[in-house]
Amino acid sequence: MDLQEFRDGLDGWLDEHEPELRAEFGPDVTLDQEMEHVSKVRRMTYDAGFMRRGWPEWVGGLGGSTLMRAYLGEALAYRDLIDPGIYSMTEVLAPTMIEFARPELAAEMVPRLLRGEETWCQGFSEPSTGSNLGSLSCRARRDGDVWRVTGQKVWTSLAQYADRCVLLTRTGTPESGHRGITALFVDMDAPGITVRPIRAIHGRDEFCEVFFDDVPVPVDRTLGEVDRGWAVAMDLLPYERSTSLWHRSAYLRQRLGSLLSSAPDGALDPADLGEVVQMTFAFHARSRGTQHRMARGDRLGPETSVDKVLLATTEQAVFDLAADTVAADIALGDDPGGDRWRTEFLYSRAATIYGGSAEIQRDIIARRLLDLGTDR
């Protein structure tokens, strides 16, 4: 199936099913409901075949170009049917499993994620390990046929809903840095795991602390090679900056379009509006190029840090414009419209922090793309 055929089929199907797929917004909509909604969208699009396109057949997919995955998320976000932050986690986690898990494990697990039966999370950051990922200390000790994991993760998105976790652990000496890290695929119902959600600035318990107390993880759940977990993380991060960001780009244009169509006369400054629209289109063009490179089978690497910088800058610009345009709604509004702009504005402040901060991205660009050497 080519992209045009996929697009036509999906557009028609979405026109027909949009009422069932529509998300609700407002102060009364809980994160539980949002999660249920995304699972429903995944299930419906999987059953209709769209979600399976662009994934290998041996993990429940129907094969074909990854551009179809890109377009599915784009269409869902542009029609305002999903929260891309939750929906697009598939685009990061499934490729990691396909590349690094035992084939039987990936074949068993990935379909559950695509069908919306399961939610997975990504256990990377720790209390003393933010940008400096190579210093993580959550320990995995080999004990016969299992790893025994003890330590703590933080900023683990949606861990309270997660059935599985792609977890980075320290298997080398404490000083082994990025050479002594191993990635594991952990069942979140294993004994010894405690999840504590953190209420974030935008009023959602989206992030969690996760505590591991001598948690047994079968050794056949190791992703990639022992002590080579850094490669898993480095491989996964460019995915985080490709298809997911394309979906987010569609979401930003949808929000900007919504602001443009609903702003009171005189509220939008034309010069500010023009600049933000140009930024969203420049980001769109950049990410579009990345989607095509990925579809051609190019290996994505540090150049995706440019995409992340552009996303963060653009997302904040879109919601800064909203904050200038519907200032009273954001500051005072308790109706669904005001609540949504406020939530999104507050969440946009994280765009320069999560998934590698603005500073880390610029460090990567300086070192890897501009070849400026190290900063010491």
Place this chain on the structure above:
Amino acid sequence: MMDAQTAGLLAQSFESAFRHQNVTAVEAALEEIGWREALAEEAADVIPLLFTRQGGANAASGALDDVLNTALGLPADGDTAFVLPEFGTCTAPGSVRDGDLTVSGLGTARMPGAARAVVVAEDGGTLRAAVVETGKVETRPVGGVDPRLGLVTVEARGVRLDERVEVTAGRWADAVAAGQVALAHELAGTGRVMLGLTREHAVTRIQFGRPIGSFQAVRHRLAESLVAIEAAEGLAAAAAETLGPDRSDPGSAPLAAMAKAVAGRNARTVARHCQQVLAGVGFTDEHDFHHYFRRVLTLDGLLGDARTLTRGLGEELLRTRRLPVAPPL
């Protein structure tokens, strides 16, 4: 779509052409490459290739004249220049009253040596294009901030016109779009060289016992510059895809203007960061940086500057209250 090997060879030919020291020699080299034939057939591919290199070489030619003449469906040759709109704007430079033409615009480095110039003029509510002999208009070299670009002002009053062809508003918009895409690539090419020169300085200049490129403040400025260039180039490339006779699409005009605006604004961002990192040496005539900075300041004003295009876009969107369609995957 041009294959990668052909594109690579053509790019090399353009690079050689732009190594010539004067406009006549550059134009002759472009003629030999067959640039105008390639333009007529594959505008979307060759415009980015040529203008990126023209910017990178800090060179001047009449290639922009060819782009506009070709897009208007008029004969394009090395003896025919094009009268560009006044600095900062993208409205037609001429007006016709009672068959007499008044012109106030700019010409590229081709203009002084050209036999004819195409003038697009407003004539009783419609646009018309006329080919006038350059002897009938007054051209004057622009000194200004970037004398090496060879721009001239073009002025004329009361030129009697016998023949002129109607230009539809859509055609004029397409021509302006093609020119804007060309200039956006030229600005991006200019930015890349500024960054390259500055990177070289950052890895060789030692202060406090280490290269200044090891200091985070410097690294982040250069990273920011690369992001600015890549963003401008990506949008310019997307706009280029919409050019050409068989890809005419109503969405192309806003995309090209956006690309030109982003390229102009981002090139200034790059210049600001680079000049700061180059510090003293970037403030001298002895380092090449200033040639590129001068070029940015001038190119930004051709076919609409960033500020005017950005405000214009915002005003247009507030009239329609709809975002333009983004290029599909």
